[in-house]
Amino acid sequence: MSDRRVITVLGATGRQGGSVVRAIAADPDGGFTARAVTRDKNSAKAKELGDLGVEVVEADLDDEAGLRRAFDGAHGAFVVTNFWEPLDAGSQATTRTERERAQVRNAAGAAAAAGLQHVIWSTLEDTRRYLPGASRPEGGYPVPHADGKADADAFFRDAGVPTTFVNAPMYYEMPLTLTPPRRAENGAVVLALPIGAVQVVSGTVENVGRVAYGIFKAGDPMIGRTVPIASDLTTGEQFAEGIAAALGEPVRYVPLDPAALLASGMPDAEEVVNMFQFFINAEKDLVAGVDFDLLRRFGADLQPFADWAVANRDRFRALGL
Numbered sequence: 001m002s003d004r005r006v007i008t009v010l011g012a013t014g015r016q017g018g019s020v021v022r023a024i025a026a027d028p029d030g031g032f033t034a035r036a037v038t039r040d041k042n043s044a045k046a047k048e049l050g051d052l053g054v055e056v057v058e059a060d061l062d063d064e065a066g067l068r069r070a071f072d073g074a075h076g077a078f079v080v081t082n083f084w085e086p087l088d089a090g091s092q093a094t095t096r097t098e099r100e101r102a103q104v105r106n107a108a109g110a111a112a113a114a115g116l117q118h119v120i121w122s123t124l125e126d127t128r129r130y131l132p133g134a135s136r137p138e139g140g141y142p143v144p145h146a147d148g149k150a151d152a153d154a155f156f157r158d159a160g161v162p163t164t165f166v167n168a169p170m171y172y173e174m175p176l177t178l179t180p181p182r183r184a185e186n187g188a189v190v191l192a193l194p195i196g197a198v199q200v201v202s203g204t205v206e207n208v209g210r211v212a213y214g215i216f217k218a219g220d221p222m223i224g225r226t227v228p229i230a231s232d233l234t235t236g237e238q239f240a241e242g243i244a245a246a247l248g249e250p251v252r253y254v255p256l257d258p259a260a261l262l263a264s265g266m267p268d269a270e271e272v273v274n275m276f277q278f279f280i281n282a283e284k285d286l287v288a289g290v291d292f293d294l295l296r297r298f299g300a301d302l303q304p305f306a307d308w309a310v311a312n313r314d315r316f317r318a319l320g321l
Helices: 015-025 044-050 064-071 096-114 144-158 206-218 236-247 258-262 269-281 283-288 292-297 305-311 313-317
Strands: 005-009 032-038 055-058 076-079 118-123 163-167 189-193 200-203 226-228 232-234 251-255
Touching: 005 015, 015 032, 015 044, 015 076, 015 206, 032 044, 032 206, 044 055, 055 064, 064 096, 076 096, 096 118, 096 144, 118 144, 118 206, 144 163, 144 269, 163 206, 189 236, 206 292, 232 236, 236 251, 236 305, 236 313, 258 269, 269 283, 305 313
Parallel strands: 005 032, 005 076, 032 055, 076 118, 118 163, 163 226, 189 251
Antiparallel strands: 200 232
């Protein structure tokens, strides 16, 4: 279809951007096509995207002029930044929050200059009102990777860019990476998470792509709205039960003391502790904000964690428990 509307996808070789490219490419008759943006179109991941039949171009969030070229002729764009990427030695930014704000400012300016009709910005919730006494590890924010994005929402509004704001969930992969289960001295498998007994808005990264594509298809009615993305609401006990189903043996959930996480030497531990405390303090509002009927209409896979864990049991077994 030569008249398909182009969606420029930033961060296309990353998890969120890649999920958006795959969602669009999976529906060749849907009226849209993806333009995947990467800093190196010759990379293996970029070539995988090209194999999906999408256009792959080079641009960098640090270069507004390059973003304008990537947006040229497009109907819309999916914008995502990577706060966690280490600062480049040649970067003019002195902190990751400063760099991220500059990148979002570039994206908003380029989107306005290109006259994009619909941008989806992958932001996060502002945690500050829920963490009034928390430490501020960077940029004056208790959870810099979230609060900095929330502050940057204004760049799109101030530039007059028609924007939908999406909040990604806590990914189901988290128990594999951040605080993986371990085998205790008595032989039992233990999962320790600092989330107490609350329900956490959680889900798969692929749902980001599915929902974003659904939002692009819905069009104008979604402009100005904020859409929290999720697959399910999951407690620590349910994370443990899902891992138990994957491993075929009992897993005990233990609420993790934040002090233990701070003492663990984990990079950015202060920010991570604040993030989990936000999940606890803001549980009521976060849970109420998820519209599962809307997500279902947009094609989200509302798969509980246990089903995902069983389907990915090899990843849990690879932990060597």
